[in-house]
Amino acid sequence: MENIIAIADRFKTENSRIEHIEEFGNGNVNDTFLVTLDSQKGGRFILQRINTHVFPQPELVMQNMSIVTEHAENRLLKSVLEPGRRWQLPRVLPTQTGRDHWIADDGSFWRALSFIDGARSFDTVQNIRHAREVGYALGMFHNIINDLPIEKLADTLKGFHILPHYLQHYDEVTARKTASRSPELDYCAEFVRRRRSSAHMLEEAKAAGRLNLRPIHGDPKVNNVMIDTSAGQSVSIVDLDTVKPGLVHYDIGDCLRSCCNPLGEETEQWEKVHFNLEFCHAISEGYLSMASEFLTDNDYEYFYDAIRLIAFELGLRFFTDYLEGSVYFKARHSEHNLLRALVQFKLTESIESQAKSIRAVLQSIR
DSSP states (O other): OOOHHHHHHTTSOTTOOEEEEEEOSOOSSSEEEEEEEOTTTOOEEEEEEEOTTTOSOHHHHHHHHHHHHHHHHHHHHHOOOOTTOOOOOOOEEOOTTSOSOEEOTTSOEEEEEEOOTTEEOOSSOOSHHHHHHHHHHHHHHHHHHTTSOGGGSOOOSTTTTOHHHHHHHHHHHHHHOOOOOOHHHHHHHHHHHHHGGGTTHHHHHHHTTSSOOEEEOSOOOGGGEEEETTTOOEEEEOOOTTOEEEOHHHHHHHHHHHHTOTTOTTOSOGGGOOOOHHHHHHHHHHHHHHHGGGOOHHHHHTHHHHHHHHHHHHHHHHHHHHHHTSSSSOOSSTTHHHHHHHHHHHHHHHHHHTHHHHHHHHHHTO
16 A cells, blocks of 8 residues: 555645644544644645445545535525534545545545544533534534435445345345354344344335435434534534435434433443433434424434334444454454444333333424
8 A cells, every 4th residue: 555644645735744644533434544734834634545345436425425515515605503603514625636536556545534623523422512512413414405406416325224124134144154152142133033023114114205315414423523622512514425315314313322322332331321311302402403494294203213223223233244254344352343232232222111201302392
């Protein structure tokens, strides 16, 4: 592979010099670096190597990102933000020859994005105010891209968030691989078996026309929301690789699943994982403050099921990847994806045990 400094040089501004490069964030898919330019020119940008195993057509990922960010910028020019608020999406930075990516000599695919200054993200929700800001961020994002025709966006991840698709893959993996037995593996296998019958709910509603495709983020986890370090307000939602047509329920469910687990996705205390109702209320309130205008009665009807099914989906994906030898998600050790699966399955159980209360919270803020 080309030296990473040489690759970053392809994207730096003219007459600037790279001062420092460091690994950045803890994403499960792409390799991300923060590039700092010399103090005279100043500035930083994000450099990423796209995982082409996950995204086999990275050019389409970049195409979607450019379409969405341009549309969002045009919408923001016509929108009035609340006094004292700022909002921006990361911009695609061109190479010095004007391209939106660089392919290194080993075939690896690289791109650069603008850095959101004066902001940071968190791996878990810090408090009620933070929870509301995360919801606001997703609502703002949906608000400014909701009128973008989905025909303009490529489907860069066929079957993404389609739970029946992941169940089929799980069945194929378990049919050809024999895993060693343990209480944790038995728990996961039984967990999946008991919930198979409800896995088609969102897809059946979509097929029946009760739910419609819209532009979605695809991965609105808590650590993809940037919070202004001074004002404590959300200023951006990043990681736009999974932007594509889908159900807003995938986003809403993923956001609440991620944010309402105070212990976080990487906790080793999986048996203590629970779904926090107060965070659920604050996130939903923040979301609906920006998104209620385009939601339908049918949309609201499936919110609870979206939370439950997306948590189940992610647990199933982690479990399947563990059985396959961790070929999709990065893993720090051999049991990492099994542990991640246990966290999501335990979270699903907590969501199910509070179904009546969660529905009441969602109903109270409509």
